[in-house]
Amino acid sequence: MTLWGGRFSEPTDADLRALNDSIGFDKRMYAQDIAGSMVYAQAIAMAGVITQEEADTLVKGLQTVLAEFDAGIFELKPGDEDIHTAVERRLTELVGTVGGKLHTGRSRNDQVATDFRMWVVDALAGINRLVAQLQVALMEQAENHLHTVMPGYTHMQPAQPITAAHWLMSFFWMLSRDQERLIAASQRASSVSPLGAGALAGTPFPVDRAFLAEKLGFERVSQNSLDAVSDRDFVAEALFALALMGTHLSRLAEDIIIYSNPNFGYITLNDRYSTGSSIMPQKRNADPMELTRGKTGRLIGNLTGFLSTLKGIPSTYNKDLQEDKEAVMDSIDSVNLLLPVIIAIIRTLKLNPENMRAALTEDMLATDLAEYLVRKSLPFRQAHHIVGQAVQIAAQQGIGLSRLSAETLRGLSDLFTEDVKAVFDFDASVARRKAAGGTAPDAVTEQIALAMTWMDDHSAS
Ligand code: ARG
Numbered sequence: 082m083t084l085w086g087g088r089f090s091e092p093t094d095a096d097l098r099a100l101n102d103s104i105g106f107d108k109r110m111y112a113q114d115i116a117g118s119m120v121y122a123q124a125i126a127m128a129g130v131i132t133q134e135e136a137d138t139l140v141k142g143l144q145t146v147l148a149e150f151d152a153g154i155f156e157l158k159p160g161d162e163d164i165h166t167a168v169e170r171r172l173t174e175l176v177g178t179v180g181g182k183l184h185t186g187r188s189r190n191d192q193v194a195t196d197f198r199m200w201v202v203d204a205l206a207g208i209n210r211l212v213a214q215l216q217v218a219l220m221e222q223a224e225n226h227l228h229t230v231m232p233g234y235t236h237m238q239p240a241q242p243i244t245a246a247h248w249l250m251s252f253f254w255m256l257s258r259d260q261e262r263l264i265a266a267s268q269r270a271s272s273v274s275p276l277g278a279g280a281l282a283g284t285p286f287p288v289d290r291a292f293l294a295e296k297l298g299f300e301r302v303s304q305n306s307l308d309a310v311s312d313r314d315f316v317a318e319a320l321f322a323l324a325l326m327g328t329h330l331s332r333l334a335e336d337i338i339i340y341s342n343p344n345f346g347y348i349t350l351n352d353r354y355s356t357g358s359s360i361m362p363q364k365r366n367a368d369p370m371e372l373t374r375g376k377t378g379r380l381i382g383n384l385t386g387f388l389s390t391l392k393g394i395p396s397t398y399n400k401d402l403q404e405d406k407e408a409v410m411d412s413i414d415s416v417n418l419l420l421p422v423i424i425a426i427i428r429t430l431k432l433n434p435e436n437m438r439a440a441l442t443e444d445m446l447a448t449d450l451a452e453y454l455v456r457k458s459l460p461f462r463q464a465h466h467i468v469g470q471a472v473q474i475a476a477q478q479g480i481g482l483s484r485l486s487a488e489t490l491r492g493l494s495d496l497f498t499e500d501v502k503a504v505f506d507f508d509a510s511v512a513r514r515k516a517a518g519g520t521a522p523d524a525v526t527e528q529i530a531l532a533m534t535w536m537d538d539h540s541a542s
Contacts, residue, residue, distance in 0.1 A: 084166050103163045103403050105166045106410055111150040113199040114164045114195045117192065117276065118172075119143050120296040122183055124288045131182050139183055142176035143168070164196070165189045186288060188280035190310040190398040195276040197405060199297060201319050204413045205267040209260060210325070211420040213540065216256050218427040220532055223249040227522040230507050231347060231437035231444060239445050242507045245341045245347075245432055246529075247520040252333050253532050258538055259326035266322045270315040274299035278306035281397040307536055313391060315403045321386040323412040326376035330423060334370035337426070346436040354422065369422045383408040421459035442505050443481035447472055449510045450482065450501075458498040482504075 083093060093101075119140050126136035146168055149155040152181050161167035166189075173180030226245035258542035277284050282449035283306040288300040301311035327450040340347040350367055358364035446469050455463035470493055475482050483505035488495035503509065513519035518528070 083162060085167070088156050092278045098162075102399075103406065103527055104157060104161050104167055106163045106406050107193075107196075108150075108157075108167070108211075109201045109410065110164050110167065110406075112147065113196040113203070114168055114192070115143050115147045115150070116199070117195050117297060117394070118168065118183060120293055121187060121276065121288075122294075125182075125185055125286065126295050127285045127289055127292070127503065130185050130288075135179050135182060138176050138179055139172065142172045142180065143331060145175055146253050148172050159183075160457060162192075163189070163375075165192050166489045171391075184348075186279060186284040186286040187276070187278075188278075188310070190280050191275045191278040194310055195274060195277075195297065196311070197273070197409075198270045198315060199317060199492040201270045201409060202267050202298070204409070205319060205322075207261050208323070208413065208416055208420070209263055211264070211270070211417070211424065212256055212260050213536065214534070215420060215427065216260075216536060217425050218255050219249050219253045219256075220529055222427060222430060223247075223253075223525065223529060225539075226432055227525055229432060229434045229437060229509075230441065230511055231434075232440050232442075233520070238376060239440075239442060241433055241445050241448060242441055242510050244511055244519040244522060245437065246522070246525045248336075249427075250525060250528055250532065252329065255329040256326070257532075257535055257539070259322065262322035262325065263319075264539070266315065266318040267396070271298055271314075272300050272315075273309070274301070274304040275303050275309035275312070278309035279301060282308055283305055283528075294349055307397050311394070311396070311402060313387075313405050316409055317384070317388060317391065318385055320380075322414055322417055324384040327373075327380035327416065327419075330419065331374045331377040332351075333423070334367075336371035337370045337430075338367045338374075345440065346380070346433055347440070349431040349433060350379060350426060351431070354426045354429065369419075369426060372421050373423060379414050379415055383412045430461075438507070443483050443505060444475075446482065446505055446510055449513070451506050452513075453501060453504050454494060454496050459494070460494060478516075 085090075122131070122136045122139040122143070125131050126133050131139075146155070149171070154493065155167075155171065157167060158170065169180060169183060170465060172183065223246035226249065229245040230242050231248065232239045233241050233248070240530050250426065273394045274297060276293045276297070277288050277290035294300070294302045303312070338348070339349065341346060341350055348364070352367055355366040356366045356370065358366065387404060390401050397455045417494040450471065451468040454467060455461050457469075470483060471482060471490065474489060475485055478485075483502070487497070487499075512521050512523070517524060
């Protein structure tokens with residue numbers, strides 16, 4: 082029943098099959114597996130292992146198998162241990178004994194490493210496209226809120242006024258690095274072709290490995306067959322890129338959860354992307370954001386879990402490596418579920434500039450007040466101390482900083498004059514931070530222009 086049954090006198094135990102079989106998930110690689118086999122048939126014909134006629138028969142048969150998978154009518158049979166076995170079994174049914182020649186010089190070890198590299202490249206390309214859409218959605222919202230001023234936080238405590246555009250764009254740049262990492266992970270996956278490494282020692286047939294590599298979209302051939310069959314660095318790198326992106330999405334989610342809380346009221350999620358409570362009629366929950374936060378735990382778990390798998394395995398292929406597929410597929414599936422919803426949430430997010438402005442308090446201008454003294458040549462440290470005293474007095478009197486009397490201020494420093502009133506202006510505070518990368522509308526306009534250039538440089542990659 083199995084491909085390798087010859088040396089056994091008893092059939093494999095059913096419980097072992099359930100544990101051992103990977104067809105349940107690796108059937109998702111059917112297109113890559115069949116593409117690899119078509120090119121391999123050609124390569125062994127070129128090497129004189131089979132005739133060109135036999136190769137043509139194999140390729141035709143493989144086309145039929147592919148069509149069956151594409152149409153969803155491929156029938157799995159007991160003994161179809163994994164995608165490689167299933168394809169070969171069906172091929173042999175279709176073309177007869179010549180089907181048994183396809184595997185000459187090849188092992189499932191170099192085959193699976195090749196297939197999965199190709200699968201990861203395709204899967205990451207899909208994620209790239211979604212991330213780009215999210216980046217565009219953030220830029221578009223930012224463009225509409227260049228002059229919307231909101232509280233900025235450090236330590237989750239009110240810190241300084243910022244523009245909402247600047248807040249939104251901060252996530253653009255996190256995602257830009259994520260994109261770069263996803264692209265790098267994809268390049269790593271397609272950098273070398275393991276095909277022709279055989280089980281571990283290489284192939285004894287003169288197959289043109291460079292031809293195989295080129296036809297399957299790899300840059301070059303692997304240089305060490307032992308390494309080639311067990312190298313899953315590309316898997317760990319893909320898992321890391323996805324986990325770190327998840328971490329960024331989770332932080333965005335956390336901001337959205339907090340800012341949409343009615344006690345903040347800075348933003349409102351569109352009804353289509355909010356959920357209610359079965360008991361509390363007033364509730365408007367941000368479940369998709371909580372799920373983003375929650376699923377990030379899986380993404381990190383898939384990375385750390387697979388690294389743990391890798392660290393213990395002795396040289397070359399060991400069955401532990403079969404764990405690579407479910408880890409990556411789960412991370413890819415999770416991100417593919419999350420991103421369309423997150424994109425839609427950002428696109429439809431309603432910002433509430435009045436609530437943001439209402440939450441601004443004058444103590445957020447304390448730094449500006451210190452800077453006022455600095456402009457009058459006071460060393461910043463002294464200015465910081467004097468304004469600290471002003472903040473304390475204002476708090477004692479239960480008033481805002483701007484309402485401190487001229488005498489009180491002059492008591493702290495004679496550098497305070499009438500023009501100090503101009504400090505207490507949130508828009509002016511924001512506008513002053515116009516050095517590159519600052520929160521001023523002018524700087525953010527420049528930032529968005531650079532973001533667009535970044536998008537142009539990284540599109541379609
Ligand atoms: N299903 C296996 C995997 O995913 C394919 C390779 C099996 N190789 C072997 N020698 N049993 O890793």
